[in-house]
Amino acid sequence: MTEAVKATNIEEILRYTSIDELYGWEWEYSKEIEIRGKITRDVIEEISRVKKEPEWMLRLRLKALDLFYKLPMPRWLTGIEEIDLEELASYVKPKVERTQEWTDLPDEIRKAYEKLGIPEIEARFLSGLTAVYGSETVYSKMKEKLEGLGVIIMPMEDAVKKYPDLLKRYFARIFPPSDHKFSALHVALWSGGAFVYVPKGVKIEQPIEAFFFIGGSLEGQFEHTLVVADEGSYVHFIEGCSAPLLKRYSFHDGMVELYAARNAHIKFTTLQNWSRDIINFNNKRGIAKEGAIIEWTEGSIGSKITYTYPSTILAGEGAKTSNIVIGLSNGPYLKDTGSKAIHAAPNTASRIVSKSISNNGGINIYRGLVRINKGAYNSIANVECDSLILDDSSMAYTYPHNQIEEPTATVSHEAKTGRLSEDQLFYLASRGLSEGEAKSLIVIGMLKEILSDLPLEFVSILNRVIQLEFSEVGGVG
Amino acid sequence: MASEALDLLRIRGRESVLKSDYQKYGDSPTVKYYTKWRYYDDYLLNLGICNSIGLIVKSDFEKVGIWKYSAHEDIYPIGKLIRPDESKIIAGHYASLRDSLVVEVRDDSEVELRVGDGLGSSSIHSRHIILVVKKRVKADIVIDATNYENDALETLFVEAYLGKKSRVNLLVLNNPPKETPSINVFRFAVDDSAKLNYGYIGYGGQMHHQSDTFFLNEGSFVRAGASFISRRGEKIDYISNVIHERPNGESYLSSQGIIFEDGYGVARGMAKITRAGEWSKTIYQAGVVLLGEGGKGYASPMLEIDTGNVVEARHEAKEARLGEEQLFYLMTRGLSREEAMYLLTYGLMVSQVDHLSDDLQELADEFIKKQLTR
Numbered sequence: 001m002t003e004a005v006k007a008t009n010i011e012e013i014l015r016y017t018s019i020d021e022l023y024g025w026e027w028e029y030s031k032e033i034e035i036r037g038k039i040t041r042d043v044i045e046e047i048s049r050v051k052k053e054p055e056w057m058l059r060l061r062l063k064a065l066d067l068f069y070k071l072p073m074p075r076w077l078t079g080i081e082e083i084d085l086e087e088l089a090s091y092v093k094p095k096v097e098r099t100q101e102w103t104d105l106p107d108e109i110r111k112a113y114e115k116l117g118i119p120e121i122e123a124r125f126l127s128g129l130t131a132v133y134g135s136e137t138v139y140s141k142m143k144e145k146l147e148g149l150g151v152i153i154m155p156m157e158d159a160v161k162k163y164p165d166l167l168k169r170y171f172a173r174i175f176p177p178s179d180h181k182f183s184a185l186h187v188a189l190w191s192g193g194a195f196v197y198v199p200k201g202v203k204i205e206q207p208i209e210a211f212f213f214i215g216g217s218l219e220g221q222f223e224h225t226l227v228v229a230d231e232g233s234y235v236h237f238i239e240g241c242s243a244p245l246l247k248r249y250s251f252h253d254g255m256v257e258l259y260a261a262r263n264a265h266i267k268f269t270t271l272q273n274w275s276r277d278i279i280n281f282n283n284k285r286g287i288a289k290e291g292a293i294i295e296w297t298e299g300s301i302g303s304k305i306t307y308t309y310p311s312t313i314l315a316g317e318g319a320k321t322s323n324i325v326i327g328l329s330n331g332p333y334l335k336d337t338g339s340k341a342i343h344a345a346p347n348t349a350s351r352i353v354s355k356s357i358s359n360n361g362g363i364n365i366y367r368g369l370v371r372i373n374k375g376a377y378n379s380i381a382n383v384e385c386d387s388l389i390l391d392d393s394s395m396a397y398t399y400p401h402n403q404i405e406e407p408t409a410t411v412s413h414e415a416k417t418g419r420l421s422e423d424q425l426f427y428l429a430s431r432g433l434s435e436g437e438a439k440s441l442i443v444i445g446m447l448k449e450i451l452s453d454l455p456l457e458f459v460s461i462l463n464r465v466i467q468l469e470f471s472e473v474g475g476v477g
Numbered sequence: 478m479a480s481e482a483l484d485l486l487r488i489r490g491r492e493s494v495l496k497s498d499y500q501k502y503g504d505s506p507t508v509k510y511y512t513k514w515r516y517y518d519d520y521l522l523n524l525g526i527c528n529s530i531g532l533i534v535k536s537d538f539e540k541v542g543i544w545k546y547s548a549h550e551d552i553y554p555i556g557k558l559i560r561p562d563e564s565k566i567i568a569g570h571y572a573s574l575r576d577s578l579v580v581e582v583r584d585d586s587e588v589e590l591r592v593g594d595g596l597g598s599s600s601i602h603s604r605h606i607i608l609v610v611k612k613r614v615k616a617d618i619v620i621d622a623t624n625y626e627n628d629a630l631e632t633l634f635v636e637a638y639l640g641k642k643s644r645v646n647l648l649v650l651n652n653p654p655k656e657t658p659s660i661n662v663f664r665f666a667v668d669d670s671a672k673l674n675y676g677y678i679g680y681g682g683q684m685h686h687q688s689d690t691f692f693l694n695e696g697s698f699v700r701a702g703a704s705f706i707s708r709r710g711e712k713i714d715y716i717s718n719v720i721h722e723r724p725n726g727e728s729y730l731s732s733q734g735i736i737f738e739d740g741y742g743v744a745r746g747m748a749k750i751t752r753a754g755e756w757s758k759t760i761y762q763a764g765v766v767l768l769g770e771g772g773k774g775y776a777s778p779m780l781e782i783d784t785g786n787v788v789e790a791r792h793e794a795k796e797a798r799l800g801e802e803q804l805f806y807l808m809t810r811g812l813s814r815e816e817a818m819y820l821l822t823y824g825l826m827v828s829q830v831d832h833l834s835d836d837l838q839e840l841a842d843e844f845i846k847k848q849l850t851r
Contacts, residue, residue: 369507392785393784396779397780405767405774416791417787
């Protein structure tokens with residue numbers, strides 16, 4: 001094992017004094033295929049051919065490509081104009097065979113995961129893990145005991161071939177490519193990602209994780225995650241993402257689709273810590289049937305620009321959703337995040353909590369939608385937005401929409417934007433904390449709703465990341 | 478009387494009607510435009526010029542100067558707070574405008590501005606007021622827009638300049654036409670240390686768009702309350718915005734929509750504190766209540782805060798239905814459900830204007846009662 005791959009355990013990770021130091025600059029890795037240039041039918045056909053896909057998937061991709069060219073650029077986005085799709089690689093296949101053993105991976109790929117302690121976390125705390133590097137899944141493994149229960153965790157490419165009937169029912173159906181230009185682009189170019197199916201009544205105790213890594217500049221990553229939880233089942237899915245410092249930018253346009261059947265429960269947690277060179281667009285939507293629960297938790301820490309609006313359609317009576325989005329913009333970066341809850345059935349409930357911290361010229365935008373359709377009797381929705389601006393050059397914008405077409409519904413919304421109070425800072429300073437330490441402590445306090453649901457090791461790493469954001473000499477605790 | 482500035486505005490208006498959109502961005506992922514602009518389309522096709530100014534003023538003319546803009550066009554600007562190229566509908570207003578009324582409040586006084594008729598066969602009836610309240614002046618102002626003719630797209634635009642340390646109570650009573658669309662755009666430049674108490678009581682029309690915007694200078698203060706009712710087939714999109722452009726301002730904006738039957742109502746807007754507006758405070762509330770099946774009520778209170786140096790910035794959207802507990806309480810006191818609903822609705826509306834002067838509250842009260850028993 002080389003020196004570069006050696007620093008892997010969590011204690012060592014926590015010793016790094018900056019996030020950049022952990023990964024440093026991008027490094028070379030061997031590629032088997034790289035497709036760059038205008039995205040044409042030929043490009044789509046080539047990707048489909050490389051993946052040996054069935055005909056129906058190619059047709060779906062080509063239909064999405066047509067839509068991509070027909071749909072207008074979303075006008076609410078700022079910063080998206082920086083992306084030149086023709087200079088991006090739309091598909092990058094690393095020169096590596098997919099494996100179930102970390103030791104099979106070449107050093108330059110393995111270190112991307114080991115530096116964040118992913119193999120150790122997998123061994124101790126996860127039911128399954130999918131690791132995506134560039135455009136392809138390079139590692140995928142599920143713990144043996146789940147196989148006996150009928151659980152499926154596999155790379156999306158394999159699922160397309162092995163379970164076409166299941167895939168045709170859900171893939172790009174929950175989040176159709178026609179929604180907007182970047183969902184169409186995603187469906188046309190998707191590559192990598194995980195398919196999870198949890199059979200009736202099965203409750204998976206330990207979380208499943210997918211970890212996405214972008215290894216180079218001017219790469220596009222379009223991974224797709226689909227989780228189908230059958231009646232009465234439970235699953236917690238965690239996705240993490242990271243990248244080294246890049247010489248230019250790269251673009252991530254991923255999609256997550258969740259389907260919670262009657263009385264099923266899906267938790268979906270995102271820990272987004274891209275490097276400052278990634279423009280990150282996420283398409284996330286779930287459907288909750290009768291009595292089902294979908295919980296989204298989004299910790300949006302890194303990236304140059306992030307657009308993400310996890311949404312739930314409450315399609316069955318008594319379905320519930322909670323959506324916690326936390327955005328941290330420290331520096332000249334933009335987090336354009338939010339949430340949607342569509343109440344389409346009676347007695348449904350939604351709770352949206354958005355917390356943001358803007359510092360050093362950072363901008364946080366919250367866009368939210370609560371819609372109560374006619375006939376969604378006695379539905380309840382509650383939205384809370386809490387924005388913290390730590391200096392005079394940072395910004396926070398809040399754009400909520402409450403659309404009510406059912407008179408028996410109850411909707412409430414409140415938001416506040418403010419600064420750290422002098423009282424808070426004085427109290428912490430009197431306990432010997434520097435301003436940076438005090439800020440990181442307050443931010444960690446805001447993040448507690450995310451942290452409480454995660455394995456302890458994740459919490460340690462996330463705490464450390466936040467501390468490093470605010471203090472060059474290390475954090476509190 | 479010929480006016481070069483008005484001629485120029487009309488030309489710019491006509492050009493912009495062709496070039497501009499109703500609005501640059503969609504409003505939400507599910508409802509593209511909260512104002513149903515299709516109602517306005519036909520009226521923008523063959524534009525004429527109105528026959529008259531369409532406004533009536535009552536006041537003490539020793540304290541209040543009144544003239545047509547074209548008579549002294551060099552004193553105050555027109556089209557500065559509301560620019561003709563902002564949108565297709567604003568352009569249409571200017572393209573059809575005969576003249577603007579200038580109202581200059583020079584001394585403490587009461588002013589009533591009433592929408593009148595006689596605008597002729599133009600497809601848009603454009604009414605425009607330049608309202609100036611001189612510094613340190615106290616004024617009670619009523620804008621009565623309850624008497625429309627129902628045969629044209631009705632527009633009423635107000636460009637208001639409130640002088641330093643002025644104290645203004647302003648009440649708008651609005652009953653838009655039920656068979657034609659309408660739009661009111663009111664903009665207020667509130668100068669240093671001025672104080673504005675604003676109240677709006679309105680009803681839905683075929684499609685009514687109401688946009689009230691307050692620009693706050695240093696140390697100025699605005700409290701704006703609005704309530705509207707939308708009944709069967711009526712539609713209203715009520716927008717209120719406040720922009721803190723200078724430090725130490727204070728703003729409290731609240732709007733409450735009440736939707737009966739299949740009415741349609743939107744209560745929305747934005748509170749913004751710019752970087753130059755640091756150490757300001759803004760509290761923004763927007764809410765809709767649905768009473769009956771088939772109604773649609775949307776609320777969207779937005780915040781844009783460009784600095785961490787704020788005293789307070791928050792907003793909320795109120796609950797969507799009248800409290801069943803309150804209704805039950807009133808019914809146990811012997812009121813029928815209808816009577817209890819009336820009382821609660823009345824209470825909601827009156828609470829939006831309780832910061833105005835007593836005289837204006839009385840006028841508002843009268844109007845609310847009349848409309849609730851309609």
